[in-house]
Amino acid sequence: xxxxxxxxxxxxxxxxxxxxxxxxxxxxxxxxxxxxxxxxxxxxxxxxxxxxxxxxxxxxxxxxxxxxxxxxxxxxxxxxxxxxxxxxxxxxxxxxxxxxxxxxxxxxxxxxxxxxxxxxxxxxxxxxxxxxxxxxxxxxxxxxxxxxxxxxxxxxxxxxxxxxxxxxxxxxxxxxxxxxxxxxxxxxxxxxxxxxxxxxxxxxxxxxxxxxxxxxxxxxxxxxxxxxxxxxxxxxxxxxxxxxxxxxxxxxxxxxxxxxxxxxxxxxxxxxxxxxxxxxxxxxxxxxxxxxxxxxxxxxxxxxxxxxxxxxxxxxxxxxxxxxxxxxxxxxxxxxxxxxxxxxxxxxxxxxxxxxxxxx
Numbered sequence: 409x410x411x412x413x414x415x416x417x418x419x420x421x422x423x424x425x426x427x428x429x430x431x432x433x434x435x436x437x438x439x440x441x442x443x444x445x446x447x448x449x450x451x452x453x454x455x456x457x458x459x460x461x462x463x464x465x466x467x468x469x470x471x472x473x474x475x476x477x478x479x480x481x482x483x484x485x486x487x488x489x490x491x492x493x494x495x496x497x498x499x500x501x502x503x504x505x506x507x508x509x510x511x512x513x514x515x516x517x518x519x520x521x522x523x524x525x526x527x528x529x530x531x532x533x534x535x536x537x538x539x540x541x542x543x544x545x546x547x548x549x550x551x552x553x554x555x556x557x558x559x560x561x562x563x564x565x566x567x568x569x570x571x572x573x574x575x576x577x578x579x580x581x582x583x584x585x586x587x588x589x590x591x592x593x594x595x596x597x598x599x600x601x602x603x604x605x606x607x608x609x610x611x612x613x614x615x616x617x618x619x620x621x622x623x624x625x626x627x628x629x630x631x632x633x634x635x636x637x638x639x640x641x642x643x644x645x646x647x648x649x650x651x652x653x654x655x656x657x658x659x660x661x662x663x664x665x666x667x668x669x670x671x672x673x674x675x676x677x678x679x680x681x682x683x684x685x686x687x688x689x690x691x692x693x694x695x696x697x698x699x700x701x702x703x704x705x706x707x708x709x710x711x712x713x714x715x716x717x718x719x720x721x722x723x724x725x726x727x728x729x730x731x732x733x734x735x736x737x738x739x740x741x742x743x744x745x746x747x748x749x750x751x752x753x754x755x756x757x758x759x760x761x762x763x764x765x766x767x768x
Contacts, residue, residue, distance in 0.1 A: 443463040443486065443488040443489060443491075443492040444482045444483045444484065444485075444486030444487075444488055444489025444490075444492065445460075445462065445463050445466065445480060445481070445482060445483075445489075446481045446482065446483050447459075447460075447481050447568060448460025448461075448465075448466050448478065448479060448480045448481065449478070449479045449571055450469055450474075450476060450477075450478050451476045451477055451478070451479065451577045451583075452475065452476045453475050453476050453578075455576050455578075457571060457574070457577075460478065460480065463492050463496070466478065466480055466496075467496045470496065470497070470498070470551075470552065473551060476551075477549075477550065477551045477552060477553060477579065477580045477583075478551065478552050478553070479552075479553040479554075479555070479571075479577075479580075479583055480497070480552070480553070480554050480555070481555045481556075481564065481568070482554065482555065482556040482557075483556075483557070483558075484507065484556050484557060484558045485558050485559075489556070490504070490507070493554065493556070497547075497552070497554055498552070499522075499547050499554060500519050500520055500522065500524075500547075502519050502524060503519065503524060503545065503547050503554075506524070506526065506545060507545060507556070513526060514526055514527055514528050515645040515646070516584075516645060516646050516649055516665065517645040517646075517648065517649060518648060518649050518652065518653070518654060519547070521549065521654050521655070521656070522547055522548060522549045522654065523546075523547070523548040523549075523581075523584070523649065523654065524545075524546070524547055524548075525545070525546040525547075525548065525584065526543060526544075526545055526546075527543070527544045527545075527546065527563075527587070527588070527591060528541055528542070528543055528544070529541070529542060529543075529544055529561040529562060529563045529564070529591055529594070530542075530561070530562055530594065530598065531559050531560060531561060531562070541634055541635065542557060542558060542559045542561055543557070543558075544556070544557045544561055544563070544564060545557070546584065546587070548580050548581065548583075548584050549580065549654075549656070550579075550580060550656040551580070552580070553580045553583050553584065555587075562594050563587060563590040563591040563594050564587065564590075566590040566593070566594065567583070567586055567587050567590050570586065570590070579658070579661060581657060581661035581664060581665065582661075582664065584665075585664040585665065585667075585668050588668040588671075588672065589668060589671065592668075592671045592672055592674075592675050595635070595675045595679070596675060596678070598635075599675070599678050599679065599682055602628055602631075602632075602682060603682060605624075605628070606628070606682070606685060606686065606689065609621050609624065609625065609689065610689060613689060613692055613693055613696070616696070621693060622690075622693055622697075625686055625689055625690050625693065626690070628686050629683060629686040629687060629690065632679055632682055632683035632686060633683060635679055636676060636679045636680060636683065646665065646669055649665065650662055650665065650666060710759065713755060713759065714752055714755060714756060716755070717748050717751040717752050717755065718748050718752070721744065721747075721748050725744070
């Protein structure tokens, strides 16, 4: 996707025009972004939205401390983005430490007079691979929201689309809440697709066609485990925020965060249920494979047992010693064939008799 900085309008105000395709690839941002700025908006208290076309304009807005708030979405793959954020965004050192350390645990916590959020989301080219889960870092104050990522993410793109379509954002916490809800919606869509695929795999397992689904089930389970581990918010961090919020947060802001946390809890329960379902299907597939292996082993054992008389007899008669029976008898060969056949038939009858008794 490419960000077009030509002016348009949202709620009667100028804005940047965004196409409905995904975020621009990191390679394209190197040539088209200004200090790693993917997009920026200034939200007015009356609902108006203005585009922020460059980091120069963003710096001017931040220095004015006007009404409303500003949202800046940054690309960390751009080499100049961290330098600009350190120099002009006024973010705390904890924010940059988290970027360097690569903190992946989802959480929303208080950072002095700001909210610091670490959110994990799937990449835009997500294809049900556990490795395609990336991190979005966010800092939220009364007048500024900064989000930063290294690869294009789906939830942020949904938020940008909502802003383009004129979604009302009355406060910075409102924008964070919208981002959390977009992420929950995206996870629900992933779970719905995974559930539909599991339905197809389950039908094939019940029909006995399970040979090719072992790797797919393992990949789905690995994805569910990774999503559950990375997306589960730290309850203690959010509890501390709700119990001792920054002074600029209102009661409505706290209620929004609490409701967003409840929605995430529902999604995580769905992930856990789907993970248990994948586990049961893996066990069913393993059981069928074990049954086939047992049948193959049984057939191999039967062949070995039935071939035992002829192997023993040929081994004994193959010794070059005197006194071998029927050595001087013209029909000795046929006598031995009949004897071996009789012993083999007796063993086969005994085995079949025991199998019938076990079946009963």
